Amino acid sequence: MDKGKKMKESETVLNDGDDYNCWWWLVQKGTAVTFVTIALFGFLIRVAVSTYPYSGAGNPPKFGDYEAQRHWMEITINLPIREWYRNSSSNDLSYWGLDYPPLTAYQSFVHGLFLRFFHPDSVSLFASRGHESYLGKLLMRWTVLSSDALIFFPSVLYFVTVYYNKPGRIRKSDVAWHIALLLLNPCLILIDHGHFQFNCISLGFTIGAVAAILSEKDLVACVFYCLSLNHKQMSAYFAPAFFSHLMGKCLRRKHPLLQVLKLGLYVLGTFAAVWWPYLYSTNSILEVLSRLAPFERGLFEDYVANFWCATSVLIKWKRLLTTDSLKLVSFTATIITCLPSMVQQIKSPSNRGFLYALLNSSFSFYLFSFQVHEKSILLPLLPASLLAMEDPSTFKWFVQFAMLSMFPLLCRDDLAAPYFALLALFTLIFNAPGQHIVKENNFLYHYLGTRTMNFILCFSAILHIVYLTMHPPEKYPFLFEAIIMNLCFSQFVLITLGSNIKQWMLNKPVKLEIEKKHN
Amino acid sequence: MGKPKLSSKQDHNSCSPKTTIWWFYLVSACVKVLLFPSYHSTDFEVHRNWLALTHSLPLSQWYFDNTSPWTLDYPPFFAYFERFLSFFASLIDPKIVHLQEGLNYSSNTVVYFQGVTVVLSDLSLLYGVYGLTRNMDLRKQKLIWSLVIWSPMLFIVDHVHFQYNGFLIGILLISLSYLEEGRDLMGGFVFAALLCFKHLFAVAAPVYFVYLLRHYCWGGVLRGSSRLLIMGGTVASVFAVAFGPFFYLGQIEQVIRRLFPFGRGLCHAYWAPNFWVFYIMSDKGLAFMLRKLGVDIKTPAASFTAGLVGDSSPFSILPQISPIVTFIMVLLALSPCLLKAWKNPQPRRISRWIVYAYTCGFLFGWHVHEKASLHFVIPLSIVAAQTPEDARHYFLLSIVSCYSLFPLLFEAQEYPIKVLLLLLHSILMWSGFSAQFNDGTETARVPTGYTKKKLDQFGSKGSSNAALKRRGFALGWIERIYLVGLVVVEIWGQLLHPLLLGDKLAFAPLMLISIYCAFGIMYSWIWQLRSIVISV
Secondary structure (H helix, E strand, C coil), X not given: CHHHHHHHHHCEEECCCHHHCCCCCCCCCCHHHHHHHHHHHHHHHHHHHCCCCCCCCXXXXXXXXXXXXXXXXXXXXXXXXXXXXXXXXXXXXXXXXCCCCHHHHHHHHHHHHHHXXXXXXHHCCCCCCCCCCHHHHHHXXXXXXXXXXXXXXXXXXXXXXXXXXXXXXXEHHHHHHHHHHHHCCHHHHHHHHHHHCCHHHHHHHHHHHHHHHHCCCHHHHHHHHHHHHHHCHHHHHHHHHHHHHHHHHHHCCCCHHHHHHXXXXXXXXXXXXXXXXXXXXXHHHHHHHHHHCCXXXXXXXXXXXXXHHHHCCCXXXXXXXXXXXXXXXXXXXXXXXXXXXXXXXXXXXXXXXXXXXXXXXXXXXXXXXXXXXXXXXXXXXXXXXHCCCCCHHHHHHHHHHHHHHHHHHHHHCCCHHHHHHHHHHHHHHHCCCCCCCCCCCCHHHXXXXXHHHHHHHHHHHHHHHHHHHCCCCCCCCCHHHHHHHHHHHHHHHHHHHHHHHHHHHCHHHHHHHHHHXXX | CCXXXXXXXXXXXXXXXXXXHHHHHHHHHHHHHHCCCCCCCHHHHHHHHHHHHHHHCCHHHCCCCCCCCCCCCCCHHHHHHHHHHHHHHHHHCHHHHCCCCCCCCCCHHHHHHHHHHHHHHCHHHHHHHHHHHCCCCHHHHHHHHHHHHCCHHHHHHHHHHHCCHHHHHHHHHHHHHHHHHCCHHHHHHHHHHHHHHCHHHHHHHHHHHHHHHHHCCCCCHHHHHHHHHHHHHHHHHHHHHHHHHHHHCCCHHHHHHHHCCCCCCCECCCCCCCHHHHHHHHHHHHHHHHHHCCCCCCCCCCCCCCCCCCCCCCCCCCCCCCHHXXXXXXXXXXXXXXXXXXXXXXXXXXXXXXXXXXXXXXXXXXXXXXXXXXXXXXXXXXXXXXXXXXXXXXXXXXXXXXXXXXXXXXXXXXXXXXXXXXXXXXXXXXXXXXXXXXXXXXXXXXXXHHHHHHHHHCCCCCCCHHHHHHCCCCCCHHHHHHHHHHHHHHHHHHHHHXXXXXXXXXXXXXXXXXXXXXXXXXXXXXXXXHHHHHCC
């Protein structure tokens, strides 16, 4: 909490117009109290969402992500560590085999112990397949809730402390507003506490890494980022940004090679620590690695708002090209699209530019890489929420379409009610009465104009209703999904174009300032 | 969904009080929607059954139907209200309103439908609290709105446990807001209507009677008696609309029998934290001591939660309590307040008197339910931000009474919800009251009617910071110890008791909560009584 106090001192406090603010009293006692209050509220929302059904509830034989996570707990606490990733008579990898890096396995192990202590039946080997019970659900929900409280929330506090620890005019209510947006991200809450996953852990580590970079602690950032990467390989979406930013920074130091070596050592050290049990032979490493690369699953899954899925309406990629060439094509497309932001960061690494680079690189992965899931939109959403203060309206636009892109998935999980409640809550927090919204040049306006934006919003609202109430024509059973995905894809492309341009524009005003100083 | 409000502005984002209060309401509505799938008590089925019976039976059978054990035992207006809701229910899912097939129906449609009706009926609360805070300054308004609209007790009782208290208390607040404005006739009318929704609100009727008599009907024989006639006529016509049809059908006796089931015992299954807890405990204690001393004391056969079985008394030593005794005790406790209302009927004190009346009813009433504490905690929040003393009292009272509702949600899934609700409420109150009272300059900058008067009395007009600080919001050491004790009681009940004693004395943690909270409520009663007696 003393971090909060420090922050209070370094802030230039602005209180004008507080009478109109909904939470005027919350910001009176300093950021620590503000954070605790919002965190309690965010936690309440998460607990409430967790009362809703999880993915695959009562849906044998495969169930869903909930069963996957439970199964991993069952495997990890009952089998020796070396057999976790190995197909055997007691570990059928075709039934939700572990396909995340070791840190997820360790986390499953710890949570498995927790479950076994209170409810042994829910994690007993073999017998617990498809286990569903009141207590089982509750304990599983609490594992996610506790991970959120232990990793995601402190990371957000760390980030906010660092991000607002700069001289300048900072309105306290703006800090509160930003904390609320970070902690009440509707997509993350729905996926983690509704659908059931542990994104809060890997995303929490990523936020920690970002905050460490913003506070110039590059080595800590490396450790955090490696942990994130070792929890979910999807965190590699951020790799280009981290790589290029750190690279750019190192090149600016006195001994670039030494710096790179130091960073490399930390990365290797963290990886070695996490992978220690599998380092005894190359074979076992490859065994785990092969589990992590799900190439057999195809170019994309279900309906995801990325380039391959959106264009597959016209071009049947899967029929046109072999899996191997698709891998190559998608890899090249990803690299090419995130190259500009990488170059910018290597050329002139800056904190703001780094946040934009995170957004851009994760977007290019989401839009162009191989095997993308609709849940992966959480990754671009994270840097966007960190940047919420920069351009609030674009962030809001993004959240709305990120939500829409997951709507079919959440409907399948019976989560339509919390979907609308959380979307409404987000809109309310965003438009809190009395909240000052700083106007930045809003590029969406330049491109689209108010009328088009309103039209798109109405259209998406109608899509929600149509999807819920109407049956698609028999000839095109996935018509609505396809429309939703194409709409979201178009908006995502606009957003990432805008943020790429913004990142490149960052160089300009800095130059101007320097010129002014010289004059 | 997303309003097209992308035009970000530098100036304040629309901030009229009306927008703000809607914002408060909508935020709470979102949380309420999220709570839909949580645990529901039997009250959920009670209200579903009422939907079914009012929909499928003619009026003449409403109070006779026995299909479900949950018979209709609210006054006619509430039955009409259920009839109104059942129209929509039948459109959505006819099974909800089916008398036999709908029994214990618990599909998503009925859960969502009933949940939505509670959320929407809370609009009366919104209207009531807006009426009462219309003329306050912006900051205090928001503080009070957060106390009322985000009240954790309403979340627990209405939206998890399931009832329509927000709606009913909203009507009470509307009535109070009319009285505070001086529109006595409307106030009386709304209160009469409230009584026809839920008769348990009648505890405040003596206060209403005395106040309206003195404030509205006094002054001159002619003017007074004509006003008395108008008021009497209004109230009578409300009751006529409610009970008339049943009177016409000759069922009034049956209706009364349903409304007042005196067959129930002195206490509810879980003892509400009131005076009778002390009474029972001292009886037990005395019996125990006398038995130790060798006196032969028979263990009572009857229990005080069940009805009166024959003549056997549930008490070993202390005298038997009958409904009449509790009635007289409530009236006695009310008398100082009635006297004040008679001597000087001021509109600005009426809220406090009504709150006091419900506190008395809660403390000394017959078969009081712990949920009844809502009746005084919610209206009290209207005056909670007037002085630091009020704030301190309200802070303690609302935490204690919210805590006393904890046993209502006994399942593990809701445990974090109730704890988080209470914590959030406490921290909001604490930071809100501190910001309101400890910030000397702020208080001096925006003094409103009442605070200003108080400030003037203390001669701190010059606003010497020290003087204001002294009067700021801070808890005394007794209050602090008491609140820490609350945490200890909770830890004991949740953790230590099951660990140390296992299944033995399983009732003890609940009893402990009752007794401990009863101290808090007693304190609140004495505090209120004192403040009413010393008020001018």
